[in-house]
Amino acid sequence: MNDIFSPKVSVMIVTYNQEDLIRETLDSVLSQDYPNLEIVVADDASTDNTPKIIHEYEMRFPGIIKPVLNPVNLGITGNSNSAFFNCTGEFVAILGGDDIFLPGKIEKQVRQFEDPEVVLSYHPVDIFLHQTGETLFLTNTTHHEFIGNVYDIISKGGIPGASSVMVRRSACPEHGFDPLFPVVSDWIFYIEVALKGKVAFLDEMLGRYRKHGKGASERTLELMSESLLTLDVVIDRYGKSDAHLVDVCAKGKRRYILGEVYRQIISNKTSNMKYLFSLLESTSTNKGRYVAKILGWVLSNNFVVLCLSRMLPKLKSFIKRNIA
Structure with a gap:
């Protein structure tokens, strides 16, 4: 050097x-x-x-x-x-x-x-x-x-x-x-x-x-409120002068929540699905809110989650296209 x-x-x-x-x-x-x-x-x-x-x-x-x-x-x-x-x-x-x-x-x-x-x-x-x-x-x-x-x-x-x-x-x-x-x-x-x-x-x-x-890094659901608060604070501190930053923070929230949905499906857990999709509703576009509401109801069923776990890549792609 x-x-x-x-x-x-x-x-x-x-x-x-x-x-x-x-x-x-x-x-x-x-x-x-x-x-x-x-x-x-x-x-x-x-x-x-x-x-x-x-x-x-x-x-x-x-x-x-x-x-x-x-x-x-x-x-x-x-x-x-x-x-x-x-x-x-x-x-x-x-x-x-x-x-x-x-x-x-x-x-x-x-x-x-x-x-x-x-x-x-x-x-x-x-x-x-x-x-x-x-x-x-x-x-x-x-x-x-x-x-x-x-x-x-x-x-x-x-x-x-x-x-x-x-x-x-x-x-x-x-x-x-x-x-x-x-x-x-x-x-x-x-x-x-x-x-x-x-x-x-x-x-x-x-x-x-x-x-x-x-x-x-694996306690993502436990740390969700702190992680989402991070993006709220970033918007509050720096968003007034950067509209793109605000949009990216909203996208970041959706990606974080969608990632948690994916992890919950892999673990065959359904108890938190309605909560997760209610968060998605609050951060999504009109179309995304509608899709999130339906999926939140569907994925609260253990049997449905078990069936869908076999087609995770396609499900993940569908959710990203229609919500994120």
Whole structure:
């Protein structure tokens, strides 16, 4: 890498009770071939040996490892801010306490910021199963997953694989990760950053994201109100000067709800169908409202859902065409 352009990069790591994994995460960052790096590790009042391990690394790598030990548990958003506000780099890379950076990630990603208009960079990530190490899938490998601007971040529900993201610190919101959103604050964080400039895609798999059991990404129905509120807040803050943003947020709501309908059908669950389709009615066009009302009634029947589960691709396509 050109030594002239080696700005300071802060890697913000958030962790809680990950004594068996935090070493691998830290080692993956320390092995990066980049000359100007700090690693901010925010521990959310762990009850295991995670803080002790962080301190051990601080002693081994003084001036590089920067611990932030919360005296009480702050939750995902609070702990993210504990890390973020202690970052002093020109760029901030985001990493979970159980995820992994692959060699060359930081150096290659920093190059994208040589364009002064780039405010956010991301790349494909290997999603793997913790219990076996088996790769489940790779993110951002198809045209449909591509995110090129803030509108894509909204309509596609964020950026898959948080460990892929690096942001320009000067483009970040002053409040950091918005405390209005206890769990899904990363989504509006990316949106508010991307509103300030360009989004750059680095087409190389440079991170690994560990899947355990039922994480936040799988508790979509539980987090629906928080996710839909995100889009309401985006409209309220930024929609007055951007009519297209308002339209994209409405589309984003419909896609989110439709995705949840699809997941409920796969799981053969019907109890939430009327609720989900009532939400679709409130966000759809006249034609979409009519279709949503009928489908909400039809899909509340267990037998119908069981039958339709055999033709999911066609059903998904029909719903998208007529509602989304």
